[in-house]
Amino acid sequence: MTDLIIVGxxxxxxxxxxxxxxxxxxxxILEAKTYGGQIVNTPDIENYPGLAHISGFDYATALYEQATGLGAKFRNERVLSVEDKGKTKVVHTRRHEYECKAVILATGAKNRQLGLDREEELVGKGISYCATCDGSFFKGQTVAVNGGGNTALEDAAYLAEICKKVYLIHSRDQFRGDAADVEKLREKENVEFVLNASVSGLIGEGHLAGIVVKDKLTGNTRELPVSGLFVAIGQEPDNQAFSSLVRLDPSGYIQAGEDCLTGTPGIYTAGDCRTKKVRQLTTAAADGAVAALAACADM
Ligand SMILES: Cc1cc2nc3c(=O)[nH]c(=O)nc-3n(C[C@H](O)[C@H](O)[C@H](O)COP(=O)(O)OP(=O)(O)OC[C@H]3O[C@@H](n4cnc5c(N)ncnc54)[C@H](O)[C@@H]3O)c2cc1C
Known part of the structure; x- marks a missing residue:
């Protein structure tokens, strides 16, 4: 039996x-996709203490090699459920059942979608959730960013440097992101603010050719001829598979204190998947350490 299984x-x-x-x-460690999580495609991390600049891929690879080099086993399998049998837990994937003494749920979060018809179909064909990952595909083109937080503002600033024109679409007339960043964007000639508006439709077969934008005050719609739509409306967790095992908050994040303990003995949680204020690499790493030490101490 394995001592500790980590999901994610x-x-x-x-x-x-x-x-x-x-x-x-x-x-x-059981991972549904590739190792590294959300950060893996980020070109440059600048806020990890001690590392002034590192790509997401190099950072994730170093972390993966450190963990597996020390002896952690890694398998590419999505965890479908965790069964609580008291002192032991059974972790179910499509192909296997793994018995262990403790589980750490570190499932992260994923980008929130607009929920539009054909949105999934057009991902990678004009729709993106990561400007720094995909922006270069739209060099010299006209694109839109949808969102009102810091990510949307950063995406718009990044894209304004490489694209012909950037529409910044936000559902309100005030941004949640930093006022200074909003002002910097207002000064850019190729950025047009589309406020009190939402994206209500996607145009184009095979590849995005435009979007329909609805003015929330008048109800009027208009088409914007964009080849790229960068959706930056936040993130959501993916914890429903564990909803009978641990308590989830109304947004679906796992409830735990700063000690990373869930209410279920032997089940711990770490990183962006839990209810917390700051979701960053540093806080995810801190959680990982806290959860693992708690799990090991309790075995
Ligand atoms: C574009 C972008 C840029 C960012 N830039 C920075 C930055 O510069 N600095 C910074 O500090 N933070 C940055 N962040 C935030 C940072 O990436 C996250 O805070 C951090 O990755 C959280 O780590 P995590 O391990 O909690 O979750 P994640 O990185 O989300 O990893 C969770 C992993 O769990 C896996 N998983 C989920 N469900 C299952 C399941 N059922 N079975 C198996 N595996 C599962 C997922 O596939 C994923 O690999 C950025 C985020 C994004 C999206």
């Missing part, structure tokens, strides 16, 4: 693996 190989999960192994426990 993002920063939180991989850090938990390092701490679990170093505490003398056997560790298995």
């Amino acid at each position: 190989a993002g920063t939180a999960g991989l850090t938990a693996a390092i701490y679990g192994i170093r505490a003398g426990k056997s560790v298995l």
